[in-house]
Amino acid sequence: MAKSEYSEERLKKYTDLVSWCRWNPDLWYDLITPEFGGIRLDLDQRVFLRSITRFISVYGVFPRGYGKTMKEFMAMVHAAIWHPDIEISMTAQTKEQAAKLVDEKWKEMIKHYPLIENEILGKPSITTDDVDIRFKSGGRITTLANAQSSKGSRRHRLQIEESALLNNNLFEDALAPIVDVPRRTIGEAVVNPEEMNGQINFFTTAGYRGSDEFQRNLQMINEMAELKGKIVLGSDWKLAVHYRRGQSKAAILNKKANYAPTFFAQNYESKWTGNTSGGVVDIQKLLNxxxxxxxxxxxxxxxxxxxxxxxxxxxxxxxxxxxxxxxxxxxxxxxxxxxxxxxxxxxxxxxxxxxxxxxxxxxxxxxxxxxxxxxxxxxxxxxxxxxxxxxxxxxxxxxxxxxxxxxxxxxxxxxxxxxxxxxxxxxxxxxxxxxxxxxxxxxxxxxxxxxxxxxxxxxxxxxxxxxxxxxxxxxxxxDEIANLKLKQLSSGKFTVEQLTKxxxxxxxxxxxxxxxxxxxxxxxxxxxxxxxxxxxxxxx
Structure with a gap:
């Protein structure tokens, strides 16, 4: 075999490997998992990671203790390594909250996957209100706030944390335009039409029915059915317990007995609570x-x-x-x-x-x-x-x-x-x-x-x-206001009724x-x- 043919064959094999790693993030993580101390991914976690890799937008509603933030961050690291020069941000209500989340998950990531450290360029810059992790590929992970202060920033992808708290007007004005400019490939500097350019993912515990994010959830379910490249995922606390992750069944049931019904329904049962219509006030205006x-x-x-x-x-x-x-x-x-x-x-x-x-x-x-x-x-x-x-x-x-x-x-x-x-x-x-x-x-x-x-x-x-x-x-x-329904009496005056006592x-x-x-x-x-x-x- 001529040298040029040998080089082309090796290049083809390398491009096949890159495609395989990009398409199967969970299997790539399997390859770099140490014999002791690594994360053994469960089936639902593999679906979670592959969905982020393969869909233009994911909406995930998961309970506390499920591990969604760690899987989000794993997807970000995977993209930063396998997509040169990509810039990805995790957003939260404030930059401090976003920085805290990334700081915690980065430490956990290095603990379970020590080989990742070989992909980092220099030492990550992590402060109380900002994060900047740079990779040898040119990829970069940063944080932003779900606020007007993020307006004008440019990233290729966003992971939005606790999206149930998001104001849609703010999202459309300040966050959505952030991903308008796609990543270009190294060398030829072209846009890869098969890449998830402009990807924005939403992850949260459940919120209130009638809110902007509840409506976005319903809209994305319809778009998923219409094969528009979007997917909605979710589970309650039982799935993580089934795989023996997080707290035990007894501990969670004890919380159900002691916590407020709405809090437990949203945070552990992944139920959107409250009125869709007939409420005392517009729940989204109240949240605003x-x-x-x-x-x-x-x-x-x-x-x-x-x-x-x-x-x-x-x-x-x-x-x-x-x-x-x-x-x-x-x-x-x-x-x-x-x-x-x-x-x-x-x-x-x-x-x-x-x-x-x-x-x-x-x-x-x-x-x-x-x-x-x-x-x-x-x-x-x-x-x-x-x-x-x-x-x-x-x-x-x-x-x-x-x-x-x-x-x-x-x-x-x-x-x-x-x-x-x-x-x-x-x-x-x-x-x-x-x-x-x-x-x-x-x-x-x-x-x-x-x-x-x-x-x-x-x-x-x-x-x-x-x-x-x-x-x-x-x-x-x-929670109390979301549970109230406005009722008009025969006299024409208003009163309120509780949906659940x-x-x-x-x-x-x-x-x-x-x-x-x-x-x-x-x-x-x-x-x-x-x-x-x-x-x-x-x-x-």
């Missing part, structure tokens, strides 16, 4: 209101705060869900309301009686120097009101917590001329107006909520002074009452009085 980065535990200077309280029905643990919404009013220079910020959301538990709840409410009011406490006195709320009308000392430090009076009733406090803090919200009289006010504040984007805390994996019963607690309570608030509506009720009070009594402003300066001029 989650823009506050941090809760507040002390009041900001020159801002007004109010408390709004929905009172528990009984003192039993299973039914004690008194909720306190802490609302901050943001006004412009002339006193007109700009926004209402839910800076904290507190849930009383552990069977607290009305006296204990009354003490806690007074502590919270003093903590924020709230001007008004809106109180649900429809039914058992009268018990808490009666306690607030009494003079009481704090059992912890013996300081006097004071005695309160009501604003809109004739009930007499224990001490005459006590400060008027309590506004009694009687559900039967104000409920319709409260629902309308809440809908208006969401529709006008006046309401602002805390962002999701992705660092908290569960709903543990932590202390409500913990910084993560208000974020978790806001998650539960969204297992999900409370106490947090929603507390927020609704506070929003109504602010709209009704605190959003108006007076026009500056016009002064006739001629009255002060000595002119005949």
């Amino acid at each position: 209101l989650r823009i506050l980065e941090s809760p507040e535990f002390t009041p900001s200077k020159d801002y007004e705060y109010i408390l709004s309280i929905d009172v528990a029905r009984s003192s039993r643990d299973s039914n004690n869900q008194s909720s306190v919404a802490v609302l901050k009013l943001i006004k412009n220079k002339i006193g007109k309301l700009k926004s209402i910020q839910l800076v904290n959301l507190i849930n009383f538990k552990n069977g607290m009686n009305f006296r204990q709840q009354g003490i806690e409410v007074k502590r919270i009011r003093n903590q924020y120097n709230a001007s008004v406490v809106v109180l649900d006195t429809n039914g058992v709320g009268t018990g808490l009101r009666d306690e607030l009308l009494l003079d009481v000392d704090d059992p912890k430090d013996k300081k006097n917590l004071g005695c309160w009076d009501t604003i809109n009733t004739d009930y007499v406090p224990e001490i005459p001329n006590s400060p008027k803090y309590i506004f009694e919200f009687v559900g039967q009289s104000f409920n319709h107006e409260g629902i309308v006010a809440f809908m208006d504040m969401v529709e006008s984007c006046t309401l602002e909520l805390l962002v999701k805390d992705n660092n908290k994996n569960g709903l543990d019963d932590i202390n409500y002074s913990d910084k993560a607690y208000p974020h978790i309570q806001t998650d539960l608030l969204i 297992r999900i409370n509506k106490d947090r929603y009720s507390a927020l609704m009452m506070g929003v109504w009070y602010i709209k009704e009594f605190m959003s108006s402003y007076k026009e500056p009085e016009k002064i006739d300066y001629k009255k002060f001029m000595m002119i005949n």
